[in-house]
Amino acid sequence: MARKVNHVMPSVVPECCNWVDSSVLGAKSIVDDEFVVQFRKHHEFCASEVEKGRYEVVAPSSEDRACYVDPEGVNCIFVYEPIFTRIGVRVPFTEFEMEVLRECEVAPSQIHPNSWGFLRAYEVVCRELGFPTSLGVFHHLFKLTKPFSKDKQQWLSFRANQGRKVFEMNEESVRDFKNMFFKVIPQPGVTPFWIDGEGEYRFPLTWNEEWVNPKVERKELSESELLFVDVLNECWGVKDKHLPTRLLLTQSSKYVRDEILGTMSGKSSAYDRFKAHLLSKAKKPATLAGSGSGVSKPTSPEVVPPSSSSVPDSSSRKDMDGDNFIKNLEVVVRSSIKSAAISQAALNKLKGSVMVPDEEYVQLMTRVKGVEAEKRVIEGEKFELSSKVTTLEARLALGTQEVGSLKELTKRLEKEKSEAEEKYKKLLVESQLKAENLKQLEVELRSAQELCDKFSNDGMLLAEEIVENLKEQIQVLVPDFKVDQISPDFKVVDGVIVRPELDVDMQPSPEEVGKEVAEQVQEQVPDQERSPEVQPAMSDPPPTPTFDV
Structure with missing residues (x-):
């Protein structure tokens, strides 16, 4: 991959x-x-x-x-x-x-x-x-x-x-x-x-x-x-x-x-x-x-032995006298000495080598070729292994870089974790304090609720006592007045007390209620207290009585 x-x-x-x-x-x-x-x-x-x-x-x-x-x-x-x-x-x-x-x-x-x-x-x-x-x-x-x-x-x-x-x-x-x-x-x-x-x-x-x-x-x-x-x-x-x-x-x-x-x-x-x-x-x-x-x-030149042309040919030489014979003999001697030197060099070279029979030489060369072939195979395997080693080293280098990055990320996360733990501890202490304060507030709330309930009950009792007291006083002032018409459930509509259980359309008109109330008041008021000069009109609503409590 x-x-x-x-x-x-x-x-x-x-x-x-x-x-x-x-x-x-x-x-x-x-x-x-x-x-x-x-x-x-x-x-x-x-x-x-x-x-x-x-x-x-x-x-x-x-x-x-x-x-x-x-x-x-x-x-x-x-x-x-x-x-x-x-x-x-x-x-x-x-x-x-x-x-x-x-x-x-x-x-x-x-x-x-x-x-x-x-x-x-x-x-x-x-x-x-x-x-x-x-x-x-x-x-x-x-x-x-x-x-x-x-x-x-x-x-x-x-x-x-x-x-x-x-x-x-x-x-x-x-x-x-x-x-x-x-x-x-x-x-x-x-x-x-x-x-x-x-x-x-x-x-x-x-x-x-x-x-x-x-x-x-x-x-x-x-x-x-x-x-x-x-x-x-x-x-x-x-x-x-x-x-x-x-x-x-x-x-x-x-x-x-x-x-x-x-x-x-x-x-x-x-x-x-x-x-x-x-x-x-x-x-x-x-x-x-x-x-x-x-x-x-080009191939390297081989050693060429001295040519026979350097030696005088007896068939071509002319008649020789004593001087010519000596000169020709000197030429032959010099050529012989030169050939001997070359031969000695070749002999020394051959002495340093080992003469091997042809069959042994062929076997030896076959073994040499086999060893060379094995060497090439080993070199090929070495090359493949070296390539794999390089690839693995490259991957290792890349992995090392990634490990370094992960280490840095781990340190940063550990630091953030430590800071989060400290923050969590502070928040825990604060939450505990708030929990205690909440408990205290709940206690105070319950106390206040109890006081409120007590005050509400006392207020209702007091209100009932006041209402009863007012009814008694009205009963004293107007003995024939129907005190049961006074109730928190009744409503006043256009100056007339209306019963809540009756539908609006079934309620008596204001004139009828006023007339009825006026008749009741005249019946209950003594004759000497009536004012002959001012007679209440039937169409006007009766005045609302005021009482000093």
């Missing part, structure tokens, strides 16, 4: 990178100093021990991105860790790899790591078949493309040209590479391999918006290149039968020698023509024709 990308945009994006996609600008490297130490400890980084002392791997800063120019002005290149651990690229790059970068005008980090696999697999096949790594053949087979339907640019990839697919895709595609890049810088005083003798860059060090896709047609290839292309197409340019890129990267020598050459030999007419062409070229001092960086070296 691909690891989740750590997407963090830089604080400032240079104007020269506005055309770069956010997936590239947001890919912050997870490589730190500890990662670099483990990388150099477990993986081969340089092509030789001498080169290890010439270059250094440095962790980028938090603002660095793989497409940038180095902000500190240090002469360096950005590279992805998987091209070393999974693809097998080494520093310095080969001449062919630098030629591809220069022809396409791209930086090393601008090419997708999977496409670096195509570069390395092509180099392996050319090396094992004894053919120069031709740049023309490579661009004839591959084209450089960018992701489809993208307004801004991401990583570029090499894809097979239509009808020219020879290499299959890497079975273990490199996916989790975006956050795993670092810097390669030369040691002080060392001229880096990306600068030539004239001080010019051999390829771009930063991403280039105007990259190039070189196209090479068949008619542009040389005779040797055409034969090589025919071999690849005839043997592996068919459907479902392509060169296994992953095996070429992990077990190249064993696979090529035991499988590829065995598949080609005797089964491909193109390979027979190609082999004959190589043999014919090998007999000539000139190198194989081709535009690649590989150059066939």
Whole structure:
């Protein structure tokens, strides 16, 4: 499963990178100093021990991105860790790899790591078949493309040209590479391999918006290149039968020698023509024709014994007198001494060697080849284990960062928990105090309620006593007055006491009530107290009597 990308945009994006996609600008490297130490400890980084002392791997800063120019002005290149651990690229790059970068005008980090696999697999096949790594053949087979339907640019990839697919895709595609890049810088005083003798860059060090896709047609290839292309197409340019890129990267020598050459030999007419062409070229001092960086070296000259022409031929010499005979004898002696010296040197060399019978020699060479094959298998397993170790270390580094973040989050939560506990204790004390106050208030409320009930009862009793007292006084003043008409339940409507149990429409009119009341009052008032001058009108309501209590 691909690891989740750590997407963090830089604080400032240079104007020269506005055309770069956010997936590239947001890919912050997870490589730190500890990662670099483990990388150099477990993986081969340089092509030789001498080169290890010439270059250094440095962790980028938090603002660095793989497409940038180095902000500190240090002469360096950005590279992805998987091209070393999974693809097998080494520093310095080969001449062919630098030629591809220069022809396409791209930086090393601008090419997708999977496409670096195509570069390395092509180099392996050319090396094992004894053919120069031709740049023309490579661009004839591959084209450089960018992701489809993208307004801004991401990583570029090499894809097979239509009808020219020879290499299959890497079975273990490199996916989790975006956050795993670092810097390669030369040691002080060392001229880096990306600068030539004239001080010019051999390829771009930063991403280039105007990259190039070189196209090479068949008619542009040389005779040797055409034969090589025919071999690849005839043997592996068919459907479902392509060169296994992953095996070429992990077990190249064993696979090529035991499988590829065995598949080609005797089964491909193109390979027979190609082999004959190589043999014919090998007999000539000139190198194989081709535009690649590989150059066939002439065989080392063998030691040639002195020619017999240095010795005078008796059949051709003239008649010799004494002086001529002495001169010829001196020539023969000098030639003999020279031949003896050469013979003695050859004898000394043979004395240091062990003469082995042919049968034992064949057995010994068979064992040597078997040991070499086992060594290549072990190296392939070591390479796979190293790749897995690097992947696990990268995941461990990412996990360490996540653990650190979790620790910080835990500390913050513990602090918040402690503050919440303190706040809870204070609130608990306050709630207890409020609970006690509430109990006290409840007691006071009950006391007040009891007093209120007592006061209400006393008030009602007092009111009843007052009403009864008033009724008695009215009974004394007006003995015949119906005291039962006085009640809190009765209402006064238009100056007349109305019984509540009667409907409004059934109530007597005010005139009738007034008349009835006036008659009752006249009956109850003695004759001597009546005023003959003023007679109450029947239509007016009776005056309301007032009583002094």
